[in-house]
Amino acid sequence: GAVVSQHPSRVICKSGTSVKIECRSLDFQATTMFWYRQFPKQSLMLMATSNEGSKATYEQGVEKDKFLINHASLTLSTLTVTSAHPEDSSFYICSARSGTSGGALTGELFFGEGSRLTVL
Amino acid sequence: EDQVTQSPEALRLQEGESSSLNCSYTVSGLRGLFWYRQDPGKGPEFLFTLYSAGEEKEKERLKATLTKKESFLHITAPKPEDSATYLCAVQPDRGSTLGRLYFGRGTQLTVWP
Numbered sequence: 001g002a003v004v005s006q007h008p009s010r011v012i013c014k015s016g017t018s019v020k021i022e023c024r025s026l027d028f029q030a031t032t033m034f035w036y037r038q039f040p041k042q043s044l045m046l047m048a049t050s051n052e053g054s055k056a057t058y059e060q061g062v063e064k065d066k067f068l069i070n071h072a073s074l075t076l077s078t079l080t081v082t083s084a085h086p087e088d089s090s091f092y093i094c095s096a097r098s099g100t101s102g103g104a105l106t107g108e109l110f111f112g113e114g115s116r117l118t119v120l
Numbered sequence: 121e122d123q124v125t126q127s128p129e130a131l132r133l134q135e136g137e138s139s140s141l142n143c144s145y146t147v148s149g150l151r152g153l154f155w156y157r158q159d160p161g162k163g164p165e166f167l168f169t170l171y172s173a174g175e176e177k178e179k180e181r182l183k184a185t186l187t188k189k190e191s192f193l194h195i196t197a198p199k200p201e202d203s204a205t206y207l208c209a210v211q212p213d214r215g216s217t218l219g220r221l222y223f224g225r226g227t228q229l230t231v232w233p
Contacts, residue, residue, distance in 0.1 A: 006163070034220070043124075043223040044164070044207070093163050109154065109221065111163035 003027055004096050006112030013084055014120055021079045021115045023094030029074035030096035034109075035067075038091040050077040084119040091116050123147075126208050126224035133198055133231050141193040141206055141227045149213030153191050154221060155184050156207040164207055167193075198231045205229070 003026040013019050023033055031052045036044040048069050049057040056069035066088075068080040077096075081088055093114040123146045133139055145153065152171050156164035168177045170186040177184050181202065183194040193206055205228045209221040 004163075041225070043225045044209075044221075046220060046222075049220065091161075095163075108166050108169060110166060111156070114161070114163040116161065 004094065004110045004112040006094055006115050008115060009113060010116045010118075012118045012120065015085050016083055018080055018082045019084055019117060021081075021092055021094075021117075023077045023079070023096070023112055025075045025096045025110075028096075030077075031074060033071060033077040033094055033096045035069065035077075035079050036093045036095065038093060038114075044093060047079075052077075081117065084117070086119045089117055089119045124208055124210055124222050124224035126206075126227050128227060129225065130228045131230070133195075133229070135199055135231055135233050136197045138194070138196045138198070140195070141208075141229070143191040143193070143208030143224055144189060145191070145208075145210045146189075147210050147212040147222075151211040151213040153186055154209040154211070155182075155191070155193055156209065158205045158207055158226065160205075167206075195229070198229075200231045200233055203229055203231045 005024045005026055007022045011019055033050040035047045037047050038044045046059050047062045047067060050069045050071040052071045052074050058064045066082055068082060071077040091114050093111055095109050095111045097109050125144045127142045152169050154169050155167040157167055158164045168184040170184055173186055173188045175186050181196050185192045205226040207223055207226045209223045211221050
């Protein structure tokens with residue numbers, strides 16, 4: 001099946017620094033990728049929708065200036081957590097859909113392995 | 121407001137003891153319901169997509185069913201390697217962005233030998 005790769009899988013940083021997480025679709029082109037955040041024992045919460053060649057769409061309550069998303073190509077989206085603070089510590093997961101046709105729900109949504117961010 | 125509720129929150133089964141996980145949903149219209157498996161520290165692994173009431177899908181020891189209000193994930197004769205958190209997610213039939221899923225909190229399944 002389709003593979004979505006995330007890097008790094010784990011990152012520890014000091015408060016105030018910025019961290020970049022990459023999400024790549026390895027064997028398919030993804031015009032749209034999605035970024036989720038998951039706290040322990042909680043559901044995945046959609047943060048933003050990343051669109052290739054255009055601005056990302058953020059969910060309500062998500063600060064776009066804090067979580068910068070860039071979708072520069074059909075296989076790569078990046079999430080940058082700017083000026084990270086301990087409350088930003090979480091598990092960040094990206095996903096991408098393989099195959100769309102005329103707006104119909106075709107193709108499946110595949111997830112990356114996730115990136116565990118710990119801000120000290 | 122769209123909602124996805126999974127039950128039970130945690131389930132412990134003995135190897136070979138079949139059971140079912142429940143996913144109740146409230147959406148304005150359902151485009152698709154998804155089941156994923158998530159191991160600790162990993163991203164969700166796709167299992168099934170169901171599109172309409174009455175649909176069923178099977179994969180090894182797992183079988184997913186769908187009604188207009190809920191979905192069940194039936195696990196037949198589970199093995200310890202089936203231990204994981206099982207996530208249910210729905211895509212409402214509104215909005216234009218494919219892939220915007222709303223997740224439940226998951227059922228943490230533990231199968232002991």
